[in-house]
Structures are given as C-alpha cells and as structure tokens.
Amino acid sequence: MRSTKDNDDGPPILQTERLVLRLLEPADAERVSEILSRPEVGRMIRAICLPYPVPAARGWLIASGAEWEEGRAARFAVLKDGVLIGCTDISGIRPIQSGCTEGELGFWFDPPAWGQGLACEAATAVLKFAVARFGVHQVTATCAADNKNSATLLHRLGFTKTDRRFVWSRSRRGPIAQIGFRLTTASIAKPVAEPGLTPGNQLSPSQ
Numbered sequence: 001m002r003s004t005k006d007n008d009d010g011p012p013i014l015q016t017e018r019l020v021l022r023l024l025e026p027a028d029a030e031r032v033s034e035i036l037s038r039p040e041v042g043r044m045i046r047a048i049c050l051p052y053p054v055p056a057a058r059g060w061l062i063a064s065g066a067e068w069e070e071g072r073a074a075r076f077a078v079l080k081d082g083v084l085i086g087c088t089d090i091s092g093i094r095p096i097q098s099g100c101t102e103g104e105l106g107f108w109f110d111p112p113a114w115g116q117g118l119a120c121e122a123a124t125a126v127l128k129f130a131v132a133r134f135g136v137h138q139v140t141a142t143c144a145a146d147n148k149n150s151a152t153l154l155h156r157l158g159f160t161k162t163d164r165r166f167v168w169s170r171s172r173r174g175p176i177a178q179i180g181f182r183l184t185t186a187s188i189a190k191p192v193a194e195p196g197l198t199p200g201n202q203l204s205p206s207q
C-alpha cells in the first residue's frame with residue numbers, strides 16, 4: 001500500500017501502485033451485477049444466484065454499508081484508472097479465543113483484469129488495512145476445489161490450507177468441494193511480494 005487515508009474513523013481510501021480502493025456503495029450495483037453475472041466469476045461465488053440481478057447487488061451493498069458501520073466488514077471497490085474492476089473485502093470480523101480477532105478475505109475481479117497481479121495487489125492492501133484498522137490476528141478464506149486462480153493467489157499471499165469440505169453452491173445449483181485457508185498476522189506483517197515471485201520464494205502479502 002503506498003498511502004492510505006485511514007488515520008481517522010471515516011471511510012478509508014487505499015492507494016496501491018496501480019489501484020485505488022474505496023468502500024463499495026449502493027450506486028455500484030449495476031457494475032457489481034455485471035461482473036458477478038459473468039459465469040466464470042459468479043460460479044466461483046457460492047452464495048449468489050446466477051445471473052446476479054441489480055436489485056440483489058443493491059441489497060448486498062446496502063447490507064455491506066451496515067456491516068462497515070458496525071465494524072464487521074470492509075468491502076472495497078477496486079478501481080483502475082477510475083473503472084471498477086473488482087472487489088476485495090474483509091468480512092466476518094469477530095473476536096475469537098484469547099482476545100484474538102478473525103476476519104475472512106474475499107475477492108472477485110472482472111476477467112479482463114485477471115493475470116496482471118491486480119487481485120494480489122488489492123488483497124495485500126486490504127490485509128494490511130484489516131490489521132491496522134481492526135487489529136485482525138488471523139484471516140480465513142475459502143475457495144472451490146476447482147478454483148485454481150484463487151488457490152494460487154491465496155498461496156501467494158501466504159495462506160495455508162486448513163481443510164476440505166462439501167458445501168452447497170447456489171451459483172452452481174449443487175454441492176461442491178471447498179478448500180479452507182488461513183493466514184496469521186505474523187505472515188501479514190512480512191515484506192510483500194515482488195512481481196514474478198513464486199510462493200516458494202515467499203512472499204506473503206505482496207505488493
């Protein structure tokens with residue numbers, strides 16, 4: 001993260017090398033519906049119906065605003081050259097045992113924005129934000145077992161696999177195998193990745 005307007009309790013703006021991240025808002029509903037309705041994106045998001053209509057997106061964005069106000073989630077619109085290209089969020093923020101705080105990382109991007117390290121750049125910024133703003137100690141994530149792109153990104157960010165289970169996917173209208181991942185604060189605090197490094201070179205939340 002190059003800079004951030006996150007030194008008060010107002011809405012954060014995160015700035016990275018190539019991206020600007022701001023909180024999603026109801027006015028983003030059409031674009032969110034457009035991206036999530038793309039089958040290659042939506043089928044990986046198990047909680048949504050496909051196609052994902054604008055009213056459903058608007059309802060989710062309104063609920064996201066309430067979650068932010070309550071300190072339970074921060075869902076960021078990722079902008080490149082002023083265009084919304086995806087979302088990266090930290091949600092489910094809650095205390096766990098011995099005073100630790102946990103959150104869950106999520107992300108989805110418009111396919112033309114894939115393969116450029118942009119999701120990695122945005123996720124790194126959001127992880128650092130989650131530590132700084134919410135004092136998160138541990139972050140979880142899940143992805144479908146056949147979601148190679150997501151698993152690769154999570155490994156690149158320093159996540160390790162925790163479990164495998166079967167869950168219902170609303171978007172695929174059937175059960176899927178899902179992999180669970182976890183990242184600890186110690187990994188989040190490590191130096192970030194340089195472009196082209198592989199998980200073996202470790203990295204952890206990169207930028």
Ligand SMILES: CC(C)(COP(=O)(O)OP(=O)(O)OC[C@H]1O[C@@H](n2cnc3c(N)ncnc32)[C@H](O)[C@@H]1OP(=O)(O)O)[C@@H](O)C(=O)NCCC(=O)NCCS
Binds near residue numbers: 044144195
């Ligand atoms: C998951 C998802 C966000 C990953 O996007 P992505 O663009 O592959 O992820 P990254 O930002 O890590 O980019 C990695 C790719 O960019 C390349 N790259 C190019 N420039 C780079 C740079 N400067 N830094 C890092 N990587 C770079 C990497 O080599 C890699 O390419 P490869 O896939 O050919 O190996 C995307 O596939 C997506 O939105 N999928 C649908 C929704 C989804 O699955 N969400 C997650 C649900 S669990």
